[in-house]
Each structure stands twice: as C-alpha cells, then as structure tokens.
Amino acid sequence: MRNITSPAQQISLFRSRIQSRSFDDTTVGILESILVSKNVESLNRVRSALKQLLKDESLVIIREIHEESVEIKLLCTDFLVHLFALIGDFESCLALRYEALIMREQNTTPNPKLRVSYKEWLNFAEHSLENGFYSIANKACEKALMCSETNHMANPETDEFLEDVIIKRIKRLKDAALLSISSKSVQAQAAAYMKQKEVERSTQFTNLVETKSFGSSLFRNGIKKNNLRRLHDHQRL
Template identity: 50%
Template sequence: MAGETETPHQISLFRSQITTRRFNDESLQILESLLVFKDVKSQAETRSDLKQFLRFESLSIFQEIKYKTVYQKLSILQFFVRAFALIGDTESCLALKYEALLFRDVKSTSDQSLHVSYLEWLNFAQNLLDQGFYSIATQACEKALACFQKKDVADAKTGDFIENARVIEDIKRLKDRAMKSAASGSIQAQAAEYLKRKIVEKTRISSSFRTETKSAASTLFRNGIKKRHARELRKHQNKENALPFHSIKRTSSVCRRERLLFWRLLRALCQRVSLAKRDSFMNTCIKP
C-alpha cells in the first residue's frame, strides 16, 4: 500500500522537476525510482505515460534553449538522452544522441574541446546497427571514417600505418554491414509489400471464383431438380395412361376364365343328365 501511495507522489514530483526545468541528477534519480515495480503491467503503463510526457516537454524545452550557451544546450541534451534511456525509449534516446554529436561536431571548429572522436562515432554506429537504424548507422560510419582520416593525417609522423589501416578496415566493414542491412531491410519491405499485394489479389480472385462457382453450382442444381421433376411427372403420366389398358386387359382375362368355367359346368351338367337318362332307360329294359 505504501508503494501505491508513493508512486503518484513521485510521478508528480518528477513532472514538477521537468516543468521547473531542473535537469540534474536528482531528477534522474526520481525517474529511476519510478520504474521499480513488482507489477509488470503497472511498470509498462508508467513507462508509456512518462514517454509521452518527456517527448512533449522536450519539444518545448528545445525551443526555449536556443539562446543558451553551447554547454548548457549539450547538458540539457545529455539529460534527455539519459532520461529516454531509463524509460526504454530507444528511438528518442538515439535521436537526441545523434543531435548532440552533430552539434558538437559543428561547434568543434571553434572549440576543440567539443571534438567528437572517431571512437565515439564508431560506438554510436554500432549501437544504431544493433537497434536496427541502419541508414543512420551508415552516416555515423562515414563520420567515423572522416574523423579518423583527419586524425591519420595529423598523426602521420607516427608511422603506425598498419594500425591505422586496421581501424579504417574495421570502420568500412561496419559500414558495409549497415548498408547491406539497410538494403536487405528495403528488399524485405518491398517483398513484404509485394506478397501482401499478391495475397490481396489472390483473395479477390478466389472470392470472385467462389462466387461464380457458387452461382454455376446453384444453376446446375436447380436445373437438375427441374429435370428430375420432369422425369417424375412423365413417369407418373405414363403410369396413369397405362392403368386403363391394364384394367381392360385384366377384365377381358377374367371374362374368358368365367366363360370357360361356365361352359365346363354346362358340359358337366349335360353329361350328368345324359347319364341319368341312360340309367333310367336301362332300368326300364331290365324290368320283367
């Protein structure tokens, strides 16, 4: 509970430090204490809020410091570089660091204490490469190479040509990596865009094909049903037309059987009558 009540107070305190333009170590310590959370969700939300706050405030502050001295400007730039690094805003951190290095490089013509060494440019280029900012890394490598070549000319009397050649080779190798990565990223982006476009086209064609197929299938199905109904109707009609013929045929057959039976019965009756008459006649003849 104590941590929950302290956090809003610390956030308010840090905001107050920035709005009152106190760009010092105390403000950075307050910021660092804000990012100590056991709850990952709370930490992510706090980082997001602080990122938006610092980005918004930095725009106003950089407009305000244009009349300050070179060292004051660099001090404020360095403060925001560290602040953005603490909250995990890598993009803003590297962008401001690049601005600070360029600012020093420009001002070093009149103040050698602001000179940017080739190692600073080289380390910065490596950081950019690791974070995926390949185009800026290429520019940083070019700065490192130009800076070292100036140093090489100035130190030509030392005669350490092998070491100088090795450093130049390292810078060029890093630059080549950055350029290849940038080209690869561009190709991958183009490939991804191409694949996305092809998928959309394929989906559209497939959808159209399914619609046409569905329509054709529906038509065939309906036609099949109609044909089936027509066949059933013809079959039924043929059956009805054939029914009287079968009835007549059946009636004629029954009549013939009945007539045949009648004549058989009549014949049998006649035979019995004839036999009866014959027996009567025989009996008459036999009597004395």
C-alpha cells in the same frame, strides 16, 4: 523530501522537476526510484507514461534553449539523453545523441574542444546498429571515416598500423549496417509480395465461389425447367 510511495505521485514529482528545469542528480534519483520495485505489467505502464511525458517536455525544452549557447544546449541534451536511456527509450536517446554530435561538429571551428572524434562516431554507430537503426549507423560510420581521415591529415605521424585497424573496423561495421538495410528491404518486399498474393488468392477464391454458385444456379434452373416440361407433357396426355 517527503516520502512519496504512489507511482502517480512519483511521476507527478518528476514532471514538476522537469518543468521547473531542475536538471540535477535529485531529478535522476526520482526517476530511478520510479523504475524500481514494480511488477512487469506495472513497470510497462509506468515506462510508457514516462516516455510520453519526457518526449513532450523535451520538445518544449529544445524550443526554449534555441537561442542559448552551444554549451547550454549540449548540457540540456546530455541530461535528456541520460533520462531517455534510463526509461529505455533508445530511439529518442539515439536521436538526441546524434543531434548533439552534429551540433558539436558544426561548432568545431569557433571551439575546437567540441571536435567529435572517430571513436565517438564509432561508438554511436555500434549502438545504433545494436538497436536496429541501420541507416543512422551507416551515416555514423561515414562520419567516423571522415574524422579518421581528418585526424590522419592533421597528425601524419599517427601509427599507420593502428590507423589501418581502425578504418577496417569502421568499414566492417558499415558493411554490417548496409547488409542489414538490404535485408530489411528484402523482408519488406517479401512481406508486400506475400500480402499481394494473399489478396489475389482471396479474389480468386471469391470469383470461384461466385462462378460455382452461378453454375449451380443454372443447373438447378435447368432441372426445374425440365421437370415443368415433363409435367406439361404429362398433362397434355
């Protein structure tokens, strides 16, 4: 491979690899080389460009593999998840991970190997909570609880103490997610309330200024009329 030093050239090469669907270690290595040895400002610009590029291409890829087997879909999704994680687009990364888990869950009956464990849902819930996606974390916790119950029914000999510890851990995480959702809602309501109060204060101030202005005008007009009346009285005398 020829030596490419310019960020623009590196990004162009990365784009061509993605567009040719070269989902391999070489493509990952190119991306990693783009993300090193940059100052903060330059790195932010590069990351922003890569995020947009990868988002656009991932939509095309997902449409292309719509009719492919579940295995191929999962391979492509996992590769995109890895790339999104490298460039720091955790929202897209988590979104694709969620889609992959749901895809596996929906195809468990024909292929039991795709079964999603409660540990996978729990791990996903923790990552979602850490990155501020509280609603998704809550849903993942619900999935984890369902998987745990299903696992216990299928394997009644499972250690009850260990099962109880796992369920308590999932429920604690779920409570944390719900608390964060509630807190976020309260913050949004408080922000809306403060904004409304600000608008009201601004309106009151405007009305007050207008009222004062109107009062001052009346006062000045009264003085003028009084002076004119005194002038006319003086002229008559």
